[in-house]
Amino acid sequence: MPTSSRFVVAVHALVALAVSGDKPLRSEDLAHSANTSPVVIRGLLSRLNAAGLTRSQLGAGGGALLARPAEEIRLLEVYRAVEDTRLFTLHRTPPPADCAVGSNIVGGLQPALTRAREAFEAELDHTTIAEIADEVARLGNFTMPLEW
Amino acid sequence: MPTSSRFVVAVHALVALAVSGDKPLRSEDLAHSANTSPVVIRGLLSRLNAAGLTRSQLGAGGGALLARPAEEIRLLEVYRAVEDTRLFTLHRTPPPADCAVGSNIVGGLQPALTRAREAFEAELDHTTIAEIADEVARLGNFTMPLEW
DNA sequence: GGGACGTGTCACCGTCACCCTTACACGCTC
């Protein structure tokens, strides 16, 4: 399994919030930017709120805001906040216990899978939303905060 | 998205072949060991054959064999041979080009995603089927080649 | 205060990858 598109869309939303500065963005605005639906965005924001990465402001003129500076939000936190599935899918049905290979393959393989997952996560932990936002601003040739 | 179970099952099959030495194993035998169906195994072996990791022997007494010593088969090769999907799923529909964030988010995010993927793959490249087979033999308290 | 705004969450649906099963043609060994 790959990741769902939730991770990329969540990063997209956080970057949009980062380049917007203190101005709250509505789920409808974020949905337009990511070419998806407001409900999907609200579902993601719900998870990001729970993880302490964003917060929501109700009422007119409200919307979503970063709960912390973009420099302090790492991709790994985003990944963990929105992804449900594990990196490796094991056997759909467990191997039989009476098989010398089947009964030990999971245990024997686990350390290697864990190392791969940890290497993957360590890399995501090295990058922050602020770095992505800077790069997007450079590519798009604009300065933050961005007016929409 | 996670990997499919194909990767784990493919490693399972290769380890079974490794511990069996020169004796060919039928898809039915491998299917029993991995608690899946022979057709699924044959589908995996088809990919592993194409990748040069295994070869098949037709007719009575036939079955699958490793095409190379287990010490020379790395998990990364197995992963690439049987996994179709990419590690990261991008936006289901591309972001609009008229959005400063949407038009640059993919380009800005790509380097970080690539680094994570490379770290992941490098770790898989460090482990061989022989190492997994040794560990399984140790856990199962048996010696290779294993008689079934 | 009243009304408009925006969020949070639910149920429902279409789509897709995945895995299982059945079936059958082909090639090889005995």
Next chain:
DNA sequence: GAGCGTGTAAGGGTGACGGTGACACGTCCC
């Protein structure tokens, strides 16, 4: 030549995912 085993195709069930409509609740503005 007969039996064995592979390779591949077609069809179905299942579950995750993303999109849509709807509605209750809290909050801000006038």
